[in-house]
Amino acid sequence: MTGRVYGLGLGPGDPELMTVKAHRLLTGARHVAYFRKAGRKGQARRLVDGMIPDAAEEHPLEYPVTTEIPLTDPRYNEILSAFYAECVERLTKLTDAGEDVVVLCEGDPFFYGSFMHLFTRLPKDRVDVVPAVTGMSAAWTATGAPITWGDDVLTVLMGTLDEAALTRHMIDADALVVMKIGRNLSKIRSALEAAGRAGSAWFVEYAAMPEQSVRPLSDVPNDYTAPYFSIIVVHGQGRRP
Amino acid sequence: MTGRVYGLGLGPGDPELMTVKAHRLLTGARHVAYFRKAGRKGQARRLVDGMIPDAAEEHPLEYPVTTEIPLTDPRYNEILSAFYAECVERLTKLTDAGEDVVVLCEGDPFFYGSFMHLFTRLPKDRVDVVPAVTGMSAAWTATGAPITWGDDVLTVLMGTLDEAALTRHMIDADALVVMKIGRNLSKIRSALEAAGRAGSAWFVEYAAMPEQSVRPLSDVPNDYTAPYFSIIVVHGQGRRP
Numbered sequence: 182m183t184g185r186v187y188g189l190g191l192g193p194g195d196p197e198l199m200t201v202k203a204h205r206l207l208t209g210a211r212h213v214a215y216f217r218k219a220g221r222k223g224q225a226r227r228l229v230d231g232m233i234p235d236a237a238e239e240h241p242l243e244y245p246v247t248t249e250i251p252l253t254d255p256r257y258n259e260i261l262s263a264f265y266a267e268c269v270e271r272l273t274k275l276t277d278a279g280e281d282v283v284v285l286c287e288g289d290p291f292f293y294g295s296f297m298h299l300f301t302r303l304p305k306d307r308v309d310v311v312p313a314v315t316g317m318s319a320a321w322t323a324t325g326a327p328i329t330w331g332d333d334v335l336t337v338l339m340g341t342l343d344e345a346a347l348t349r350h351m352i353d354a355d356a357l358v359v360m361k362i363g364r365n366l367s368k369i370r371s372a373l374e375a376a377g378r379a380g381s382a383w384f385v386e387y388a389a390m391p392e393q394s395v396r397p398l399s400d401v402p403n404d405y406t407a408p409y410f411s412i413i414v415v416h417g418q419g420r421r422p
Numbered sequence: 423m424t425g426r427v428y429g430l431g432l433g434p435g436d437p438e439l440m441t442v443k444a445h446r447l448l449t450g451a452r453h454v455a456y457f458r459k460a461g462r463k464g465q466a467r468r469l470v471d472g473m474i475p476d477a478a479e480e481h482p483l484e485y486p487v488t489t490e491i492p493l494t495d496p497r498y499n500e501i502l503s504a505f506y507a508e509c510v511e512r513l514t515k516l517t518d519a520g521e522d523v524v525v526l527c528e529g530d531p532f533f534y535g536s537f538m539h540l541f542t543r544l545p546k547d548r549v550d551v552v553p554a555v556t557g558m559s560a561a562w563t564a565t566g567a568p569i570t571w572g573d574d575v576l577t578v579l580m581g582t583l584d585e586a587a588l589t590r591h592m593i594d595a596d597a598l599v600v601m602k603i604g605r606n607l608s609k610i611r612s613a614l615e616a617a618g619r620a621g622s623a624w625f626v627e628y629a630a631m632p633e634q635s636v637r638p639l640s641d642v643p644n645d646y647t648a649p650y651f652s653i654i655v656v657h658g659q660g661r662r663p
Contacts, residue, residue, distance in 0.1 A: 192441070193553075200555060201445050202438035252661070261663035289559050290568075297568040298662065305566065312434075312563040312630075314441060318530050318553040325546065327531075327538040332602075334591060335578040342573055350575060353594065361573075389553075420493070421539065422502035 184276035186303055187283045188290040190313025191228050194390040194410070198314050206283050206311065207232055212275055214240035214268075215285040216295050224409060225285035240275075240282070242268045261298075269302040276307055289313045293339075293360065317358045319388035320412035323395050329356045333417030340365035340413075344372050351376035356417030367403040369413060383414045425517035427544055428524045429531040431554025432469050435631040435651070439555050447524050447552065448473055453516055455481035455509075456526040457536050465650060466526035481516075481523070483509045502539075510543040517548055530554045534580075534601070558599045560629035561653035564636050570597045572661030581606035581654075585613050592617035597658030608644040610654060624655045 187206055192198040199207070207213070213233050217223025223241060233239070245264050250257045275282050290296040290310050300308060317337065321328040329335050336354035338347055339361040351357055351372055359369055373379035382398035387410045398413060428447055433439040440448070448454070454474050458464030464482060474480070486505050491498045516523050531537040531551050541549055558578065562569040570576050577595035579588055580602040592598055592613055600610055614620035623639035628651045639654060 195443075197443035197446070198441050198553065200433070200439045200441055202436075204442050205438070258663040265663065289555075289563075291562050291570075292559065292568075293570050293574075294568070297571065300568065301662070310563050310566075312439065312555050312559040314530075314553050314555055315559065318533065318556065321532050322530075322551050322553040325551075327533075327535070327541065329532075329534050329578070330538065332580040332582050333534075334580075334583070334587075336595065337570070337576040337578075339573040339575075342575070346575075350594065353591065354577065421542070422499040422506065 182279050183307060184278070184280040184282065186272050186276060186299075186308045187281065188286055188294075188296040188300060188308065188310040189283045190286050190289045190311050191225060192314040193288060193316045193319030193388050194228055195319075196229070196232060198319065198389055200311065200313060203311050203313060204232075207285075208234060210234060210237050210281070210283045212238050212240060212280055212282040213285065214242055214272065214282055216242045216244060219243045223285075225287050228287065229285060240271060242271070265298045265302055269299055272299065272303065286313070288316045314389075316388060316410065317360070317412055317414075320358070320385040321414050321416070323385050323388045323393055324383045324414055324416070325395075326416050328358075328414065329417045329419065331420030333419035335417065340369045344368050344375075347372035348375045351378050351415075355419060357382075357413070357415040359413035362407040362411045362413065363409075366401070366405060366407050370398065370403065373398070373413075373415070378415050381415055383416075385412045385414060386410060388412065423520050424548060425519070425521040425523065427513050427517060427540070427549045428522065429527055429535075429537040429541060429549065429551040430524045431527050431530045431552050432466060433555040434529060434557045434560030434629050435469055436560075437470070437473060439560065439630055441552065441554060444552050444554060445473075448526075449475060451475060451478050451522070451524045453479050453481060453521055453523040454526065455483055455513065455523055457483045457485060460484045466528050469528065470526060481512065483512070506539045506543055510540055513540065513544065527554070529557045557629060557651065558601070558653055558655075561599070561626040562655050562657070564626050564629045564634055565624045565655055565657070566636075567657050569599075569655065570658045570660065574658030574660035576658065581610045585609050585616075588613035589616045592619050592656075596660060598623075598654070598656035600654040603648040603652045603654065604650075607642070607646060607648050611639065611644065614639070614654075614656070619656050622656055624657075626653045626655060627651060629653060
């Protein structure tokens with residue numbers, strides 16, 4: 182009997198927003214794997230503090246590089262690709278021995294997640310993916326207003342896109358979610374301004390976590406260092422009775 | 423002490439994909455309200471069969487109209503608006519008496535949900551919204567492939583939009599989700615064809631429910647009657663090491 186790998190969506194951060202299924206698999210796990218930057222605890226691991234069984238074995242998967250090499254450098258792909266292959270080898274040794282492994286994923290595993298890089302390299306008949314509440318759902322819930330009404334078009338954008346592409350999509354959509362903000366805040370703001378959407382944009386940090394903060398984007402200075410868990414939300418204004 | 427109204431996101435259908443919080447609030451509820459078409463059990467109510475405590479009181483909120491009057495008829499808005507006001511009155515009587523009420527919501531309450539129409543009419547300090555796994559997360563998970571990679575742009579479209587708007591958005595986005603399919607299937611297909619995306623589109627019915635079905639859109643005839651729980655998914659093909 183071979184074991185299985187579970188791509189376990191943890192949701193946005195609040196342990197109560199984990200699904201019943203993720204909670205059951207996590208609290209019954211014998212092997213728990215997760216990505217992290219070398220020398221750090223890991224964002225996903227931090228979300229489940231106190232929930233991993235004492236007897237479970239932990240398998241940190243440490244990125245060999247994160248931002249030291251630019252994405253455009255061909256070495257980046259080579260190094261990452263070798264790393265993912267090595268992670269899959271570690272997981273496969275466990276499943277070959279009949280052990281199940283849960284891989285912790287922030288948010289929903291198939292929505293801009295790192296687990297996808299393992300998923301595509303694992304035999305499909307040994308993997309299960311558990312969907313989860315996305316960080317963006319937690320962000321729009323935190324703003325206290327619905328994101329989409331009626332026939333609203335929702336577009337999800339990465340702040341890493343160039344300004345012209347951002348602006349074009351921002352003009353064309355009704356509701357907007359912008360993620361991967363980091364050092365792109367002033368570029369994203371310029372695009373929102375060009376699209377006439379800056380005045381109705383909200384800046385949400387740490388949605389569904391104890392540090393949660395929600396404020397109009399206009400209150401955030403351009404040189405603000407947006408944390409990893411930051412999302413910009415612009416609500417749709419579609420049809421409503 | 424006044425009670426609270428909980429807009430309870432149930433997720434896509436599988437009770438195990440409910441959040442721990444929604445599960446706790448539902449199984450401890452004294453009052454459970456939900457929308458339904460007159461004479462029907464209700465989609466949301468059906469998802470929680472066997473989970474509502476025996477002692478809980480149920481409050482079906484029955485739509486006075488659904489598809490009998492076109493959305494464009496001014497009477498539609500008037501009738502619906504009066505209905506929502508009446509629902510809020512019923513809920514407020516309960517919270518005035520100190521009772522908590524959970525309102526069942528399919529998917530995520532703030533993402534194209536009906537609960538929003540109650541939310542905007544209720545006093546904000548008496549409402550909590552519990553986000554949930556969306557139907558679209560369940561749909562892309564069911565296809566067994568990630569929806570977005572790297573800097574992919576995801577656009578969510580309602581099949582009720584006109585064909586030109588659908589086509590324009592389909593050309594401009596990397597990953598696509600189309601909901602509200604119903605009678606719009608052949609129009610959506612034409613738009614996907616015009617955008618060159620029809621060949622990579624998947625048709626998912628009843629994601630995360632026992633009847634789940636996933637097939638290429640090309641296998642679905644144009645005269646097929648798409649059920650309420652149908653979603654079309656086109657995966658992004660963004661950067662990956």
